[in-house]
Amino acid sequence: MTYLLAQSISKCFERGGQQVLAIDDLSLAVEEGEFVSIVGPSGCGKSTFLHMVGGFEPITQGAISVAGRFVSAPGPDRGMLFQDYALFPWRTVLGNVGWSLELAGVSKQERLERAEYYLDMVGLSAFRNAYPSELSGGMQQRIALARVLAFEPTMLLMDEPFGALDAQTREIMQEELTTIWQSHKRTVLFVTHDIEEAVYLSDRVIVFSARPGRLKADIAIDLPRPRMPEIRKSAEFQALKNRIWDLLREEVLSSKVMS
DSSP: OEEEEEEEEEEEEEETTEEEEEEEEEEEEEETTOEEEEEOSTTSSHHHHHHHHHTSSOOSEEEEEETTEEOSSOOTTEEEEOSSOOOOTTSOHHHHHTHHHHHTTOOHHHHHHHHHHHHHHTTOGGGTTSOGGGSOHHHHHHHHHHHHHHTOOSEEEEESTTTTSOHHHHHHHHHHHHHHHHHHOOEEEEEOSOHHHHHHHOSEEEEEOSSSBOEEEEEEOOOOSSOOGGGGGSHHHHHHHHHHHHHHHHHHHHHHHHO
């Protein structure tokens, strides 16, 4: 079943009194339970598109629907995870995870149960009473992920969530995310600059053109699941990675020529 449908999306910004076309005539369908990543040159509108799906950014032209309902504002069906952890330093780990549930008026008992459940899922139950400043960057991003999951959205929108992490922690977080996704199969739209990350995580990788962002390629990642870390060393994995890099390199070079 098609869960996300973007139809002929365009997005214009005004900059210095001039209209800038960020995304042009972009159409995309994502099936329920799919993990889809978006890659593209810097400034091509990847994050802008994600924010439009989330309802945080208005659409200039076209329409986006999620589960058959047109998107016009943020909603509890879509959980957003950013590169910035956006945690409250004065709240404990448990308090941070339960924050959105508190805003939604969920009872204290249910908040605690859900927060504990998702903290256990991300491996942080033992740190429930710690404060964010006492934890590493990877652990803080786990808290942010648990907070989004605790709200139990049907779709996760992830904007370079591991971009600020060191390489080792980033790889571990990728492996943990695949495990969580495998057990819950929420629909995921994931923006990243990291081609290897996109290939490892995804069912499909969408390649955007240089600005204005258009759909340049839609590549199926036909690698077995569950994904083991060793898959990164396979010839199939490297071939997909090289194919996507060639497409991106073509866009980067063409945009330099145009400028």
